[in-house]
Amino acid sequence: MKFGFFDDAKKEYVINSPKTPYPWINYLGNQGFFSLISNTAGGYCFYKDARLRRITRYRYNNVPIDMGGRYFYINDNGTIWNPGWAPVKTELDEYECRHGMGYTVITGKKNGLKAEVTFFVPQNYDGEVQQVVLTNESNEAKSFSIFSIAEWCLWDAQDDCTNFQRNFSTGRVEIEGSTIYHVTEYRDRRNHYAFYTVNDEIDGYDTDRDSFLGSIYNGWDNPETVKADKPSNSFADGWSPVASHYKKVTLAPGESKTLIYILGYAENPQDKKFAAEKPANLLTRETWVLNKEKAYAMIEKYNTPEKVAAGLAELRSTWEDLLSIFNVNTPDDKVNRMVNIWNQYQCMVTFNLSRSASYFESGIGRGMGFRDSNQDILGFVHQIPERARERLIDIASTQLSDGGCYHQYQPLTKKGNADIGGDFSDDPLWMILSVAAYIKETGDWGILDANVPFDDDPNGKHTMLEHLNVSFYHIVNNLGPHGLPLAMRADWNDCINLSCFSDTPGESFQTYTNPKFKAEGGYSKIAESAFVAALFTYTGPAFVGILEHLGKKDEAAKAQAEIDKMKKNVMESAFDGDWFIRAYDANGEKMGSKECEEGKIFIEPQGFAVMSEIGKDQGADIKTLNSIDKYLNCEFGLVLNNPAFTKYYVQYGEISTYPGGYKENAGIFTHNNAWIICAEAYAGRGDKAFEYYSKIAPAFTEETSDIHKTEPYVYGQMIGGKDAKNFGQGKNSWLTGTAAWNMVAISQYILGVQPVFDGLKVDPSIPHEWDGFTAVRKFRGATFNITVKNPAHVCKGVKTMTVDGKAVEGCVIPVCNGGTHEVEIVMG
Ligand code: GLC
Ligand code: GLC
Numbered sequence: 014m015k016f017g018f019f020d021d022a023k024k025e026y027v028i029n030s031p032k033t034p035y036p037w038i039n040y041l042g043n044q045g046f047f048s049l050i051s052n053t054a055g056g057y058c059f060y061k062d063a064r065l066r067r068i069t070r071y072r073y074n075n076v077p078i079d080m081g082g083r084y085f086y087i088n089d090n091g092t093i094w095n096p097g098w099a100p101v102k103t104e105l106d107e108y109e110c111r112h113g114m115g116y117t118v119i120t121g122k123k124n125g126l127k128a129e130v131t132f133f134v135p136q137n138y139d140g141e142v143q144q145v146v147l148t149n150e151s152n153e154a155k156s157f158s159i160f161s162i163a164e165w166c167l168w169d170a171q172d173d174c175t176n177f178q179r180n181f182s183t184g185r186v187e188i189e190g191s192t193i194y195h196v197t198e199y200r201d202r203r204n205h206y207a208f209y210t211v212n213d214e215i216d217g218y219d220t221d222r223d224s225f226l227g228s229i230y231n232g233w234d235n236p237e238t239v240k241a242d243k244p245s246n247s248f249a250d251g252w253s254p255v256a257s258h259y260k261k262v263t264l265a266p267g268e269s270k271t272l273i274y275i276l277g278y279a280e281n282p283q284d285k286k287f288a289a290e291k292p293a294n295l296l297t298r299e300t301w302v303l304n305k306e307k308a309y310a311m312i313e314k315y316n317t318p319e320k321v322a323a324g325l326a327e328l329r330s331t332w333e334d335l336l337s338i339f340n341v342n343t344p345d346d347k348v349n350r351m352v353n354i355w356n357q358y359q360c361m362v363t364f365n366l367s368r369s370a371s372y373f374e375s376g377i378g379r380g381m382g383f384r385d386s387n388q389d390i391l392g393f394v395h396q397i398p399e400r401a402r403e404r405l406i407d408i409a410s411t412q413l414s415d416g417g418c419y420h421q422y423q424p425l426t427k428k429g430n431a432d433i434g435g436d437f438s439d440d441p442l443w444m445i446l447s448v449a450a451y452i453k454e455t456g457d458w459g460i461l462d463a464n465v466p467f468d469d470d471p472n473g474k475h476t477m478l479e480h481l482n483v484s485f486y487h488i489v490n491n492l493g494p495h496g497l498p499l500a501m502r503a504d505w506n507d508c509i510n511l512s513c514f515s516d517t518p519g520e521s522f523q524t525y526t527n528p529k530f531k532a533e534g535g536y537s538k539i540a541e542s543a544f545v546a547a548l549f550t551y552t553g554p555a556f557v558g559i560l561e562h563l564g565k566k567d568e569a570a571k572a573q574a575e576i577d578k579m580k581k582n583v584m585e586s587a588f589d590g591d592w593f594i595r596a597y598d599a600n601g602e603k604m605g606s607k608e609c610e611e612g613k614i615f616i617e618p619q620g621f622a623v624m625s626e627i628g629k630d631q632g633a634d635i636k637t638l639n640s641i642d643k644y645l646n647c648e649f650g651l652v653l654n655n656p657a658f659t660k661y662y663v664q665y666g667e668i669s670t671y672p673g674g675y676k677e678n679a680g681i682f683t684h685n686n687a688w689i690i691c692a693e694a695y696a697g698r699g700d701k702a703f704e705y706y707s708k709i710a711p712a713f714t715e716e717t718s719d720i721h722k723t724e725p726y727v728y729g730q731m732i733g734g735k736d737a738k739n740f741g742q743g744k745n746s747w748l749t750g751t752a753a754w755n756m757v758a759i760s761q762y763i764l765g766v767q768p769v770f771d772g773l774k775v776d777p778s779i780p781h782e783w784d785g786f787t788a789v790r791k792f793r794g795a796t797f798n799i800t801v802k803n804p805a806h807v808c809k810g811v812k813t814m815t816v817d818g819k820a821v822e823g824c825v826i827p828v829c830n831g832g833t834h835e836v837e838i839v840m841g
Contacts, residue, residue: 014719019712019726020111021346024332024354026726028052028110031098034722036079036372038747039112040362041141042134046278048141049370050117050132052110053099055082057166058141060205060278062425063369063376067170068195068207068278069163070253073375080232081164083276085145086239089126089157093239096121096128096145100233112726114332114358116325125151126264128159135324136331140277140311144321147272149264156263160239161274163209164222164255165195171377184254186220187303188296192312193220193256196303205280208308209256212273212316217244217259225257248296271318279307335361335396341764343786347712352759355711355726359752360392364404366748369424373730373745380423380430383408384505385750387443392753394447394454395768395791401451406465409444409480414467416441416487429468433524436535438491438501438545441484442552448481449555453768456793456828458562478559485556488549489575493541493597496582498549500542500596502526502535503666505685506617506653508677510666511540511599522667530599537599543587544595547621550579558770584628592640593618593627595654598664605654612665614644615654620688624695634696641689642701649741650681650709651689652734674737681732683709687754694762694778699808702763703780710755717741728752766790766799772825775838777801778809785840795829797836805841812841 016037017028028037036051047063049056049071056079057071071081080100087094094103097110097119107122116133127148134141149155167173167180187194192210199206219225219238224247227237238244244259262270281304288302295302315321340353367385370376386408394401411429412418419429420437429435452458461478491499500511503523512535513520514527526535553576560569587594595605595615605615619641623634645651657673658665671678686709693702707713709732715725723729723743730745761767765777766788773792785802811824815837821827826836 014717015715015725016718019350019715021350021354023111023113024336025111025113026355026724028112029108031105031108031110034719035746037110037112037724038372039117040366040747041115041117041132043115043361043365044137046134046139046141047366047370048132048134049372051079051082051372052097052112052119053079053082054084054095054097054119054130054132055079055099057082058276059170059370059376060139062380062423063366064170064380065168065423065425066205066278067166067168067173067376069276070166070173072174079372080234083132083141083143083161083163084233085128085130086160086162086236087123087126087128087157088160088239088242089124089155092124094121094123096130102234114336114354115328122150125149125153126155126157131321131325133325133328135315136327138311138314138324139279140275142315142321142324143274143276144318145272145274146269147262147264148269149266152266154263154265156261158216158242158259158261159272160236160244161209161211161258162225162233162236162255163257163276164253165197165207167197168203170375181253182251184249184251185299186249186254186256187299188218188220188248189292189305190294191215191258192308193218193258194303194305194308195254195256197254199286199303200299200301204283204286205278206303206308207276207278208305209258209276210274210308210312211258211260212312213260215258216261217246219244219247219257219259220254221247221249222253222255225255248298250298273316273318273321275312275315277308277311279311281307337789338395338791339760339766339789341760341786341788343764344783347707347710348759350712351710352756352764356392356728356752356756356759357396359727359747360389360756361396363389363748363750363752364393364400368748371745371747374748380421381408382421383411383418383440384420384437384443387447388750389753390447391450392756394450398451398455398457402457402460405448405451405460406463406477409465409477411468412441412444412480412483413469414475414483416483416485416490418444419468436501437503438488438498438542439504439548441487442545442548444484445481445552445556448477449552449559450768452559453770454792461559461563478563481556481559485553485572485575488545493539494601495541495586495597496578497541497543497587497597498545499536499538500540500545504542504545505548506544506668506677508667508671509542509596509604510668511596511664512536513666514599514663515666516663522670539597539601540599541597542595543583543593543605544615544618544621546579546583546587547593547618547625547627550576550583550625550627551621553579562770580625580627583622584631584633587618588628588633590636592637593622600664602664604665611656611658611660612654612668613656614640616641616645616651616682616685616689617653620685620692623692634692638689638693638696638698638701646705647681647735648708649732650683651686651705652679652736653677653682653685654679657734657736672737674734674740676731679734679736681709681734683728683730683732683751684749684754687751687758690755690758691762694758694765694809697778697809699763699778700780702758702778706755706759706763709751710759714743728755764788768792769825772827773797774825775799775801775814775836776809776811776824777838777840779803781806781808793828794831796833797826798833799836799838801838801840803840807840810840811838813839
């Protein structure tokens, strides 16, 4: 069952029922100001940091689920409705929500009145513009009123939902004309404020939530003021400040009126915090006055429909440009839709927000993840390489000089989070992969010389190359009894915690260390990760390639020797006959082996081991891929492990606490499905690669939206696995490494368009039925129009390649200085 459709020409998903199986959201903003907006206009906004600069309030885990956002209420002679149906939920005559690239348009119609609301965050602008177009489509004149509402968060989202003894007494506002200012804590230690305005005179307002609702026992679905068609002109004094405008409107038949609301954020320099004079029309109960110059300028920028249209046009052309860097035309519309539009769009969102703020991530718990953000770059780097570069430097600056790193950092302060700490064994390796991806995309070798400090040596002079070096050797210097990397607190799988042995509720599996390992430095020196070993042999060659390019022959050879040694160790101690084991636990027992009672096979090490060609000469790659197909493949994707754990294994940690089929315990964790898609494509099995791709790519799940539940235009972290009661049900949509990795899987492995250090490689691994495909790829200043022909209907193999009619040896397009070039590839 579907709840909408893709409008590919407009690059929109069109939702035609407000009652989607879960709120289906969009993200507005891609620089400093961000909003989350659901198909009923639920959600919230923040500036840069979803925890420390939360602008509007949102209650997670609420009932009903998505209650609270920015809403417009229309009172049309006693009929009260919202353009997005919620919160009043009056049945609409027509409803539509269009989620597009950085904007959302929600349209509702009731009794001949149409309200179309366009929400967007313009480029280089710290505010959400909401343009409301009201049209009287009836044959009679209509008089009605419109109320807006936004509830302010008191800035720190965590404090806002815990520290009520203080917060109920701090709320402050100022009102000037049609603009309501949120100035809580501004007088004292803050230099930032928010405002909500409308470009017309208003007929009343509210700034105190309970006055707007009329009673502390009312909800957003039932505000007294709206019912009475009478604002209370309240002035917030503590409690919960809000901003609501009240406006009466009369429209002749066929007439329209446009109102432009702006929800903005601004910061003042310390010495310009206050205005010298108090304007006559200012409502305040303070003795000081906010300096509103910045807000005035922001309001001026979008106070007419023409200016709004220009802002929207600029946003659209920004996205047209971003999406023109890589686009394809394959025989499959769903692939085109994912690659050309939605997957790239999601990559931008994950790049911006890491795992911080979604409808499953509260924006409080996590900042930017070290491993997450490095992986996000893999899918984003071609879009705005300069931003990727800046991010790489920020991330690397949270690394420690021994190669270890903080697992997370706050985007606002860019400092590592001490409460989570480090010792996640895979973290440093992702840095090698992301820096290499950046160089492969841009050819900017200069990043290796960039001055990047270590967290424990903030003033020291260090280069990015040093960071890569310590990353690589952090693995080499921390090996266990079988010569495999120590597992530490966790590796990519946050829920395999081999040094935890937790038996007390509330202990965090990821940060708690069993006292028996305290003396050993915080984690077992026995537990080893075969996944990190495989990741090391997959990423290591990029480090070697970098050293070779720099002419550091000896260092390259030394690193290569470590990789070879690791491969040998893996074959000796971690190959189980038909697949690679997952780990050795702290008791020295195998995890993810035939010998185990449950969890005999895990997905994570397999793909990287295959792509590193570990044991390829003995057929280990194909045996492994076949085992995955046999044990992990199911209708909706590949499960993480099999059989699922049915008991608590204290030696494994969190993984066995999940019911079977969910999350890391045999859920379909889509992120690592991509690694198998890559590996199948690498091994030349394009049909299998595509089968796995089409099981999880959102556009392919659209028809089963009632089962899948989450948005059919973006990946979620997890789909219920075959052991789950809710088999096939998606969860944790939007912020997942799946976005980047599946972009890599489809573009670089299946379609095979892969940046390498010295050019652009094109080596597809596609379904054999395909006759071929075309692609446009902008790369290092040149544009390549690529045509791939597949007359022999093979899955893989480049027979000939020409660039501008000239034959090229192999399948790497050399770097060209500018220009547009025709590339033709014949497979066979
Ligand atoms: C989540 C985390 C990611 C981790 C994965 C597996 O998606 O964001 O860092 O690798 O879970 O546990
Ligand atoms: C991590 C991971 C997630 C895991 C969770 C459990 O943050 O993102 O996948 O289930 O921790 O605590």
